[in-house]
Amino acid sequence: MAPASANPKSQDKKHASRASSTSKIEDAPDANGNEHAFMKELHKSLRNAVKKLNATAKIDTILAENQGKSLDDLVEEKKINADQKAQALKKPALQAQIAQIEEQIANYKEIAAQYEERLASEKAALAKAHQAELDAVRGNVVADATASSTKALREQLLSVTKFLCAAANLRRDGDAESAESRAFEGVLFQVYAGNQDAVASLLKLIEGADDKVVGVEGEALEFTYGDVKQASNKFAPVDETPQATTETVPASDPTVANAGLTELGDTSVSSVPAGQTSGETSQLAPPSQTLVSDAANPVAETSYETKAPDAWTEVPRDPAETETGLEATPANVDADESPGSHFVLHHIICLELALSLLLFLLFLLLPGASYIMTVAGARKQVLKVLMISLLLDLISFTFILPLFPSLLAFYRAQDPAPNSLLNRIFHYLNAYKNAFARPIDSRYDIVLLGGALGSLFSLLQAFAAPVIGHLSDRHGRRRALLTAMIGNICSVALWVSATDFRTFLASRVVGGLSEANVQMANAIVADVTDHAHRGASMALVGACFSIAFTFGPMLGAALSSVEIVAANPFITAALVSLALILLETLYLWACLPETHPRLITLQTETTGSAEKTPDAVQPQSKDVSPRPHTNQPATLNALHFLFLLPFSGLEFSLPFVTATLYEGHSTASPAALNGRLLSLMGLIASLLQGTLVRRLPPLLTVRAGVVSCALSFFFLARVSSITELYIAGALLAVTSATVVTGLNSLGSFEAREADRGAVLGRLRGWGQAGRAAGPILFCSLFWWAGREAAYAVGGVAMSVVAVGVFGFLKSPAAHAKTD
Missing domain, CATH: 1.20.1250.20 (MFS general substrate transporter like domains)
Known part of the structure; x- marks a missing residue:
């Protein structure tokens, strides 16, 4: 039997270093923070082998104290038993097993690092190759967000315009002493204040808040801002402008489609929006002061000139709101983007092709x-x-x-x-x-x-x-x-x-x-x-x-x-x-x-x-022999x-x-x-x-x-x-x-x-x-x-x-x- 190792202390240090390296490997997850099941199994095997190796530490101490003696001698002297002898004999195999497992773990870690690097490079190359598509997607997202915010803003402004129109109709045709008229006058009085409170009141109106409206005299009314917003939709005039559909203009009558373009070119009618007569335009301005003695009229008349011409102001529209005729509000006809302009463009092309065909026949x-x-x-x-x-x-x-x-x-x-x-x-x-x-x-x-x-x-x-x-x-x-x-x-x-x-x-x-x-x-x-x-x-x-x-x-x-x-x-x-x-x-x-x-x-x-x-003075003969060049x-x-x-x-x-x-x-x-x-x-x-x-x-x-x-x-x-x-x-x-x-x-x-x-x-x-x-x-x-x-x-x-x-x-x- 071979004698025991002469360096048990150095072996103890090796056991300790292996135990520490094992803990480091176990603490190193992959790039996603997870560890593969195969790696977990390797780590488990390594831990078991290290535990078995550490169990031989007592035997190493005994062997160090009895140098020159074999394991059989120590068994006969009853300093160790048969199980300890078996553990000492298995120690080299355990060391080889631990070294093999550590080498496998290190190799797998190296392969994983290489694949992570390759994955990162492929991701970078893919992003570079599709940069134009990514930019286009980002642009579409930004455009959609802008269109959505613009649409929301227009809906809010539409609520304000409906309220103003309903308030004007109530002043002209409604009962000045009714609770509804008093609520409208109260909101007008607050909105016309021109301060932060006016802004807060306007936001409450737009949102349809459940807060009660404060009247002109300062008393709280039974009507809420939500009630006023709902009543505004009832009193506001119905928009009779037909929505844009593919069947608005008959294909067999081009003069109808061209009529809109003709009016656009006439300065006498350029201030009237499409689908509205000149008589209807006057309803958009605040009416003259009625016999109702309210406090909102003077404020409104200070900022409105009754003798000023009623010019139509074109508000730029977002393209997303005019693409469909079902969800979008009717858009005013524009000289550059109207169906009439496309009609003219189409007829220009037809005229060109007809002229080309005529010339060809001639x-x-x-x-x-x-x-x-x-x-x-x-x-x-x-x-x-x-x-x-x-x-x-x-x-x-x-x-x-x-x-x-x-x-x-x-x-x-x-x-x-x-x-x-x-x-x-x-x-x-x-x-x-x-x-x-x-x-x-x-x-x-x-x-x-x-x-x-x-x-x-x-x-x-x-x-x-x-x-x-x-x-x-x-x-x-x-x-x-x-x-x-x-x-x-x-x-x-x-x-x-x-x-x-x-x-x-x-x-x-x-x-x-x-x-x-x-x-x-x-x-x-x-x-x-x-x-x-x-x-x-x-x-x-x-x-x-x-x-x-x-x-x-x-x-x-x-x-x-x-x-x-x-x-x-x-x-x-x-x-x-x-x-x-x-x-x-x-x-x-x-x-x-x-x-x-x-x-x-x-x-x-x-x-x-x-x-x-x-070259025709002397015509060529009928002989087609090759000409010298x-x-x-x-x-x-x-x-x-x-x-x-x-x-x-x-x-x-x-x-x-x-x-x-x-x-x-x-x-x-x-x-x-x-x-x-x-x-x-x-x-x-x-x-x-x-x-x-x-x-x-x-x-x-x-x-x-x-x-x-x-x-x-x-x-x-x-x-x-x-x-x-x-x-x-x-x-x-x-x-x-x-x-x-x-x-x-x-x-x-x-x-x-x-x-x-x-x-x-x-x-x-x-x-x-x-x-x-x-x-x-x-x-x-x-x-x-x-x-x-x-x-x-x-x-x-x-x-x-x-x-x-x-x-x-x-x-x-x-x-x-x-x-």
Whole structure:
């Protein structure tokens, strides 16, 4: 038998430490203050094992006194018994069991701590992901609380007005000596005192207290304030104004619905509330003093002027009280929110659609031959008509650009529900923002959503442009352009009626599928000009762009401040935009001839009177063998796509750059200063296109533009002041004035007259595809890698485009010497 341990005192200390650690573990509940049943069982086992181990303390003392003796010797000497020997033998097993249990408890505690930490992080991530929904719920709760308090206040005020009206009726028609009249006079006397007692009396009246009313002479009356409130409801006149229902106005008689709006516009009746005649208005004022000698009359007459005009005062109503006609009190008709205003808005839309349908039928029914260009000298007139119509179209198009933030904020406020379309889009937008290493400030939410709508518009253009170009080759430029104008009219008409985000989104979709003015302008310019003058004429199209983007946004912002319909605060800008589109459509229908060479050739063969365009002087033979190209259309398409991919991303990122640079350098808002930068760029671009670009060969303008764009990228990567930003903007203005115009000119040289519209349509479609993808890709790079890295990568990408322009593009024969 092994000898007893030589260190019983140290073992006693271990027993004590285990006992204390056991009590600490037992005293440590989980995060919710509760302890799991499994942990309780472990603690119970640990306590039992520690008790058994502590029972061997006496044996340890005996062993310490008899060192060198075995347990059997101690049993023989009867210093310990057999049970104590058994306890001593079980001691190592008990120690191992205790250590194992303590280790299990420690492991479970560690696992529980890890899960608590993971739960806290997941809660934080979930709260961050649904912050917009939480804010919307909080806003709804606050709005409901405000509406409830406002409704309660209005009900209290209604009780006061009923009391005053009943008191006036009693003075005029009631018995002055009756207990009821004396009670009313007593309350009036107290309310008119103008002190804290008057306030207390008024509150008792509103609450219908059981306190007895004190008469004018100071005696207590049998009537209580509750009796007076109940009598007020009996004597007050019944409100005969019909409550708002869906069947108030017959749908077959619009004149009835419009009558209310007509009266609202007449100043002679504007002081009378809806549903009440002018004779009834006089009942609202206190009547003249009757023969009753009471004390309340003098007090009332001191504050009421009998000769003053009885003006109707409109009290603002809470929207929650006018949504239903069953529980809410009748609301006075408002000029901005009345059913009549919505009726007018509805008829405006119907009129627009009817006019659009009429124009479409005229375009289809009237013979196209009468609009064929018959005189070669009319080419300048065609260019003039084209430029004027393009200016009208682009100015109308740019009206909406500065309004995107306000429009989206308005639609978001109109429908704050978390499951609305706009808030669902913001939810996905926030998930996209949270993926970046650098968090994007929430003030850029509207900018990002506006960019997404712009990308959607460009993507739809990428699909529609080749189709419209092919249709113009088949049916003529004039008919294709005028048919596309019908879509433009419908798009702007939807904007006029857009009181919610769904309708506004539909207007952008229709506009993206039908916008063809720029594309058709390029095709018409190619039809009516020869190679030597085509570049200069194409520059006029670019100049129209620059002029429109310089002045259009300013006009749109100014018109947005004129509000005529509350349901759509931006209807003024939308109506003016629609007027410009209608004017452009009528102008094109009246003044634009057909310019497609094939149709002009057919007219010449039929009448022998019409002259041909430069490309129709020698009609192509029926041989459809491939035409040799100076620059392959596929190469031009690829370069157009690769150029607009980084360039559109740069344009979209400018608000982020200006916001960071203007902070601390200017007191103006970043949006206003960003508008100045864009206006400066538009002004420089228009000056270049009207002067220098018109005189340069197309290939040289493209080369100058891509080099300038690459320099601006590298410059923006290091810009640190507003002055440097304006220099970079000037370089971008050079790019805007040159590259797209030059590529369109080069593309027109490579197209046969039979498929010129399709070739230019594909060229525009590839460019619009780059413009759709550029903002998304560049914004991701901007917020992942930072401004310097993003613009450096963009500069490298534009340098690759420049290598492609210099290495793969050649000058057409008409400009070979110049280049």
